């Protein structure tokens with residue numbers, strides 16, 4: 001597989017399917033693992049980092065689910081490719097910095113991805129569409145078991161899997177759910193929700209980046225605690241919280257539909273109209289308007305395009321994706337033209 | 351609106367930061383937002399650690415442990431305090447006395463209840479290497495990890511029971 005092959009397929013997490021996919025975009029589980037006898041990547045020397053990369057690379061053929069996977073060396077990719085992989089949520093922004101001896105394994109379907117020599121030797125993740133953490137865990141657990149057969153992991157019986165940062169020790173597990181919450185934001189109820197989440201030791205962040213929550217009505221919610229509860233308990237705790245948020249968002253959508261239907265229709269159809277007719281558009285405006293169009297699809301107001309089309313547009317209109325489509329580096333102004341063009345094409349009913 | 355950090359580029363990313371249940375609004379340009387988010391994640395781990403450390407640490411212990419060095423990787427306790435990251439798996443044993451209270455502060459627990467990598471030995475290999483398990487058992491006993499030792503002992507028992515009906519399977523007493 002080559003990076004360019006990914007451009008024309010839909011990432012698993014963007015398919016717009018799975019439970020509660022009107023509100024939940026995707027579910028993701030990642031595990032942090034480290035090899036015994038090797039320093040953690042930040043503390044290892046070059047030779048050690050190379051040995052770690054080699055050891056994991058050698059194990060790949062024996063790892064479950066990676067029969068059709070490709071290992072990329074980050075130092076061999078150009079900036080646009082790296083940015084492209086970040087936009088597809090296949091790796092972190094941090095992983096694209098200081099790329100010596102860093103690796104990324106991706107399976108053909110973009111379900112499983114494994115970062116080598118990020119903060120930990122191994123950061124393996126599985127993504128699923130919709131509200132589906134247990135499904136993701138089922139896949140990742142098998143990946144982990146087959147890795148453990150090949151690679152000796154640093155582990156203590158009382159403290160679990162050992163990680164570079166003690167905040168990840170124990171299960172090494174982070175479960176994240178990406179939510180689309182336009183109604184809670186429109187009605188300004190989101191702050192209460194977020195404050196409650198912070199009290200419960202969960203973290204929120206935006207579509208991109210860590211530790212923050214950003215634009216476009218998207219929120220990613222993750223567990224903070226990784227030592228103590230079992231993997232199953234961690235997932236159950238996240239699920240409990242997510243179910244409450246979904247319920248609140250649904251109720252608020254219903255209230256908006258009964259009390260301010262015309263206002264809502266106006267917002268949604270105007271957004272749709274701008275996206276279908278603009279000839280230049282920024283990334284920021286795109287995300288905001290697409291979010292409203294997605295709400296329109298979810299509420300059954302817009303019927304001639306699918307959720308999947310809207311989801312794909314979120315990613316195709318990102319800077320590196322636009323440049324991959326053009327097959328060259330283009331300026332921010334040119335990107336705004338290209339972005340508008342792609343949106344017009346996709347939203348025009350064939 | 352201009353970016354709150356650089357004051358030059360237009361603010362296109364609007365963040366809400368929650369620190370100690372206080373919400374702060376930030377309006378940033380795309381570039382500063384990226385910077386900020388990677389920074390925040392690091393700080394997040396770090397500040398958590400530092401709070402934990404200062405609270406569990408007494409000045410006399412500080413002196414005693416500042417130069418404590420991990421035999422596995424050479425990281426000192428001082429290094430750890432500075433960078434907020436450990437050097438290798440062995441560091442957890444070297445700095446056990448300090449990490450215990452810190453883990454408790456971060457996670458509210460110091461006992462792992464999740465999966466272990468050892469179970470896979472049983473599940474995966476057809477001819478399980480009992481010898482290998484015995485070595486693990488001995489190691490566990492030596493490092494006083496009795497819970498783990500008990501688990502491995504059960505595993506060995508289970509395997510031997512499974513293997514015993516096999517013709518020629520050498521049963522150990």
Ligand SMILES: [Zn+2]
Nearest residue numbers: 353356379382
């Ligand atoms: Zn700025």
Ligand SMILES: [Zn+2]
Nearest residue numbers: 420423438441
């Ligand atoms: Zn060490």
